[in-house]
Amino acid sequence: MFESVLVANRGEIALRVFRTLRRLGIRSVAVHTDADTASPHVRAADEAVRVPSYLDIDAVVGAARGTGAEAVHPGYGFLAENAAFARACAAAGIAFVGPPAEAIEAMGDKIRAKRAVASAGVPVVPGRDEPGLSDDELARAALEIGLPVLLKPSAGGGGKGMRLVRDAADLPDAIAAARREAIAAFGDGTLLAERFVENPRHIEIQVFADSRGGTVHLGERECSLQRRHQKIVEEAPSPLLDAATRDRMGADAVAAARAVGYVGAGTVEYIVSADRPGEYFFMEMNTRLQVEHPVTEEVTGLDLVELQLRAAAGEPLPFTQDEVRLNGHAIEARVYAEDPSRGFLPTGGRVLLLDEPSTGGSVRVDSGLAEGTEVGGSYDPMLAKVIAWGSDRAEALRRLDRALASYTLLGVPTNVAFLRELLRHPEVVAGRLDTGLVERSLDEPAPASAVPPEAFVAAALERMLALETGDPDPWAVPDGWRPGAPAWTSWIITPAGGDPVEVRVQGRAHDALVTVGGEAPVRVSLRKGGPASLVLTYGGRTVTFAAAREDRTLWLGRDGNAWALAEHVRADDPAAAVVAGDGVLRSPMPGTVLAVKAAEGDRVTAGRPLVVVEAMKMEHTVTAPIAGVVTRLPARAGAQVALDAVLAVIEGEA
Numbered sequence: 325m326f327e328s329v330l331v332a333n334r335g336e337i338a339l340r341v342f343r344t345l346r347r348l349g350i351r352s353v354a355v356h357t358d359a360d361t362a363s364p365h366v367r368a369a370d371e372a373v374r375v376p377s378y379l380d381i382d383a384v385v386g387a388a389r390g391t392g393a394e395a396v397h398p399g400y401g402f403l404a405e406n407a408a409f410a411r412a413c414a415a416a417g418i419a420f421v422g423p424p425a426e427a428i429e430a431m432g433d434k435i436r437a438k439r440a441v442a443s444a445g446v447p448v449v450p451g452r453d454e455p456g457l458s459d460d461e462l463a464r465a466a467l468e469i470g471l472p473v474l475l476k477p478s479a480g481g482g483g484k485g486m487r488l489v490r491d492a493a494d495l496p497d498a499i500a501a502a503r504r505e506a507i508a509a510f511g512d513g514t515l516l517a518e519r520f521v522e523n524p525r526h527i528e529i530q531v532f533a534d535s536r537g538g539t540v541h542l543g544e545r546e547c548s549l550q551r552r553h554q555k556i557v558e559e560a561p562s563p564l565l566d567a568a569t570r571d572r573m574g575a576d577a578v579a580a581a582r583a584v585g586y587v588g589a590g591t592v593e594y595i596v597s598a599d600r601p602g603e604y605f606f607m608e609m610n611t612r613l614q615v616e617h618p619v620t621e622e623v624t625g626l627d628l629v630e631l632q633l634r635a636a637a638g639e640p641l642p643f644t645q646d647e648v649r650l651n652g653h654a655i656e657a658r659v660y661a662e663d664p665s666r667g668f669l670p671t672g673g674r675v676l677l678l679d680e681p682s683t684g685g686s687v688r689v690d691s692g693l694a695e696g697t698e699v700g701g702s703y704d705p706m707l708a709k710v711i712a713w714g715s716d717r718a719e720a721l722r723r724l725d726r727a728l729a730s731y732t733l734l735g736v737p738t739n740v741a742f743l744r745e746l747l748r749h750p751e752v753v754a755g756r757l758d759t760g761l762v763e764r765s766l767d768e769p770a771p772a773s774a775v776p777p778e779a780f781v782a783a784a785l786e787r788m789l790a791l792e793t794g795d796p797d798p799w800a801v802p803d804g805w806r807p808g809a810p811a812w813t814s815w816i817i818t819p820a821g822g823d824p825v826e827v828r829v830q831g832r833a834h835d836a837l838v839t840v841g842g843e844a845p846v847r848v849s850l851r852k853g854g855p856a857s858l859v860l861t862y863g864g865r866t867v868t869f870a871a872a873r874e875d876r877t878l879w880l881g882r883d884g885n886a887w888a889l890a891e892h893v894r895a896d897d898p899a900a901a902v903v904a905g906d907g908v909l910r911s912p913m914p915g916t917v918l919a920v921k922a923a924e925g926d927r928v929t930a931g932r933p934l935v936v937v938e939a940m941k942m943e944h945t946v947t948a949p950i951a952g953v954v955t956r957l958p959a960r961a962g963a964q965v966a967l968d969a970v971l972a973v974i975e976g977e978a
Contacts, residue, residue, distance in 0.1 A: 325637055326350055326395045326419065330388040331369070332409075333399030334378060335692030336708055337613075338365035341397050344629040353391045355384055359702065364694045378402040385412050395419035395636055397629070401704060404612040405432050405480075421636040423533075423588050423611050430584040431609040434478045434516055441606050444583040446576045449595060449605040451518035453478075459503075463495045466517045475499060477506035478514040481608055483553025485509060488520060504918075505943060521605070523598040523758045526550065527562050528610075529577035530620045532631055533586045538641040541574035542620050543650050547593075548757040549746065551668060556739075556762060557746065558616035559655040560623045563717060563755030564601050573604055580609060588635045589613050589628055598758045615658070615706070618690060622654035622713040652713055653720040657728060657747070659691075659708040661699050663737040665821050669913040670705045670939040672967070674698050676735035676872035676879060677856050681727040686713050689727075699736045701914050701939040707738065717755065721747055734872040734879035734886055737820070741885045775819045775887050777840040778862045779880050782869055783889040784815040784827040785836065785850035786858060786878060792833065818890035820877075907950050907974035911965045915939030920961055926954045928974065935959045935971045952976040 329345055330353040331338045338354060342365070345352045354369035357377060366372045373387035379402055388396050396413050398404035398421065407425040414420060422428070431437045435453040442448045452465035455478070466473040466489065475498060477485040485505035487498040503513040525548045533539040546562035547555045561570070577592035591610040597603055617628050631641075662668045675697045680689045691708035699707065710727050714720030728744050746752060751761055811830070818824045830837045830845075837845040846863045853859040858869045858880070870881040878889045919936040922928060928948045935946045956973035965971065 325639075326633065328353060328391065328393045329395045329397055329421070329633070330355065330384075330391065330393035331365075331397045331399060332378065332384045332403055333397075333401065334360055334363060334365055334703070336690045336706075337399035337401075337615075337692075339368055339692055340690050341399060341629055342368050344627055344633070347627075348630065348633070350633075353387070353393050355387050359698075359700070363697065364692055381406070381409050381412050384409070385416050385418065388413070388418050389416055393418065395421055395633070397421040397632070398612065400612050400615060405610070407432065419636045421588070421632050423584075423586050423590065427584040427586050428611045431590075431611050432479065434476060434608055435514075437609055438606065440583050441576075441580040441609075444579045446580050446606045447604065449518045449521070449607065451516060453516040455514060457515065459496065459499050462499055462515055462517060463492075466495055467492060469517055469519050472520040472522075474518045474520045475502045475515050476518060477502065477510055477512070478516055479506065479512035480510035481610060483550070483555075485515075486553045501943065508938070521595050521597050523760075524548075525562075525564060525596045525598050525601075525758055526555075526593065526607075527565065527573070527596050527604070528591050528593040528614070529574050530614075530617070530628075531577050531581045531586070531590045531592060532628075532635070532641060533581050533588065533590070534635050534641045535587050535638055536640050538644075539578050539581050539586070540641060540643070540645045540648060541577050542624050542626065542648055544570060544573065545614075545616055545619055546757065547616060548759050549752070549762055550759050551762045553759075555616065555658065556660075557655065557657050557743070557752075558619055559653065559717070559720070560619040561650055561653065563757070564596065564598070566601075569602055569604075576606075580606065586611075589617075589632050598756070615709070616656055618688060618709065618711045619654040619656050622688070622711060623650045623652055624648065625651065652715050653717040654711060654713045655717075655720045655724050655747075656709050656711045657724060657743045658706050659710065659731070659733070659743070660739045661705040661707055661736050662739050663821070664739055664742040666912060668739070669944060670701060670915070671737040672699050672701055672914050673736040674874070675733060676874055677732065677870055677881070678734075679730070679732040679870065680708065681710060681730045686723050687711070687727045688713075693733070701916075707733075707736075718753075721753065728884045731884055732870045732881040732886070734870060734881050735874060737888070738886065741883075744884050775822065775825075775889075777843070778860055778867060779869070779882075779887050779889070780817050780825050780827050780840050781838050781846075781848055781862055782850060782858050782860045782871075782880060783817050783878050784829055784838070785833040785848065785860070786871065787815065788813075788829065789833040789850060789852070820888040820890075907952060907976050908970060909934060909946055909949065909972040909974065911935075911937055911967060911969045911971055912944055912946065913937060913939045914967045915944075915965060917959050917961050917963045917965060917971075918943065920957065920959050922954050922957065922972070924954050924957045928952065928954060937965065937971075946971060948972075948974055950974055950976045 328351040331341045342352045352369045354372040355375045356366045375383040403409040407428040410420045410425040438448045472490040475487040485502045487502045489498045507513040530542040545560045547558045549557040591614045593607040594604040661671045663671050678695050688711040712724035812828045815827045816824050828839045833850045849861045858871045872879045880887050915937045918938045922934045930951045932948045933945045952974040955975045959971040
């Protein structure tokens with residue numbers, strides 16, 4: 325076994341690998357960019373080396389050689405599926421904790437991969453995969469296959485660059501956008517077209533191979549709960565498969581791995597029709613550890629990172645296929661830096677307060693966060709994973725829901741509240757999944773994450789509590805005191821992305837009457853529960869909020885929800901006036917302007933695409949909110965923009 329291993333990654337996967345290295349007594353080395361100097365993975369390593377970029381092969385290999393690392397673990401993303409990196413490690417005499425470069429090349433190119441596994445007898449999705457198809461040829465191929473079709477980059481996965489096309493008129497724009505995203509994400513704009521399987525389920529098989537010819541599978545994971553082709557929730561085993569289908573899919577996955585001389589951890593991904601569970605097609609093989617590997621670890625009792633290290637060290641697999649056992653059920657939920665209330669656009673910010681679920685025998689958290697961490701738009705928006713195990717699926721779902729309810733992250737909007745809603749969806753509870761379920765559910769009634777009245781009350785009273793000085797002089801306290809009857813004090817509170825709400829208060833924070841938005845008065849009281857919590861009694865019910873303040877914003881958290889509430893302004897203050905800018909086009913996320921599709925003086929129609937903004941490898945087209953003339957256009961291609969930055973101003977038509 326190795327004595328020292330460099331992890332060529334960051335965030336939660338770097339910390340995950342370090343855990344196994346510590347348990348095995350192996351020295352750990354981290355790499356980091358300037359932006360990540362203070363990141364948790366840097367502090368967790370035995371030694372850390374600065375590199376210009378996580379994609380800089382020469383710098384990463386140089387760091388390994390300079391620190392005496394005998395092996396490099398690539399994690400996932402960045403250089404994990406880069407054959408040139410695997411070869412560079414080998415040339416430097418450093419073990420690459422992954423498959424041979426030839427296997428990475430064979431499976432990293434989707435066109436070659438489909439042909440390789442088809443020759444091994446593995447069923448593949450009907451489609452056209454000739455390399456070098458022009459836009460026109462690809463459009464004709466899509467029509468020959470028959471709509472709907474799925475356009476996919478040949479050079480990479482993760483949902484980036486994929487486009488589902490149902491209408492022939494949409495093909496030109498879809499092909500152009502898919503190529504653009506593929507080039508940005510993978511440096512290769514080659515596309516292929518596949519028949520789209522209706523009501524599809526995404527099921528993958530974990531395979532492992534050693535360098536001595538031993539190859540096994542460790543059962544399946546269901547990854548059908550996705551949005552924009554990005555996985556959100558994964559589980560093992562799948563509620564769809566029976567034992568016979570599992571065995572057939574596993575045997576085909578092993579055959580696919582053997583067809584390319586595979587070594588180490590790999591995942592063979594299939595698409596399965598929810599209507600015909602016995603019919604499945606090969607999609608791709610990921611030649612690395614998967615984000616969702618913890619659910620396999622929880623049901624098999626195996627440490628997949630340890631198995632990777634042992635395979636890279638030339639050791640044989642310590643078990644045979646007949647010795648693999650699946651125990652219970654495990655479900656993983658991914659915590660993303662995104663805002664469900666704004667169409668799941670990427671977010672950012674500084675982690676002001678972090679309280680992750682307690683871990684134990686049934687709950688696990690893989691996280692790359694710490695209080696003070698700056699979350700930006702340069703990397704993937706996934707922040708952490710919460711995993712729960714149960715003796716059966718229902719128990720695992722309950723435990724995961726309770727774990728997410730105790731997850732508090734203030735300062736960066738996340739999808740935690742949405743995850744809880746999703747896990748309680750009737751179709752999810754019943755196991756009736758498909759890859760379109762999440763997006764269909766977005767049209768359903770708003771979830772419970774909408775700001776409740778008690779949060780507005782807590783925000784108003786928090787400001788009053790902060791201003792109370794203990795001075796017995798009644799004129800020094802903002803409680804509306806006057807000789808005779810006490811008056812009402814009004815506060816304006818604006819939630820992020822929402823409309824201002826008036827909260828009227830009569831009394832002091834510890835004992836007051838309040839009205840929210842003109843509703844009937846309610847007796848309330850507020851006190852500090854600690855340095856980062858507020859305890860509110862509201863109409864006889866007592867609730868506790870996690871709380872953190874950043875400049876003009878108060879963050880409150882409870883039950884997996886997090887609400888950002890703007891600084892309170894007196895209702896009679898001119899600053900409380902709300903100015904409507906119907907013709908102002910604002911950036912929906914922090915990111916980079918990719919394209920500007922108008923000029924000052926242009927007459928535009930409502931809904932016309934004007935600016936394309938990219939963040940975290942995702943494009944978002946911002947359209948004209950009204951018809952009129954573009955009078956200002958500060959957006960410039962290549963420029964960095966903040967959330968809500970003005971991109972354009974349109975003067976409406978009379």
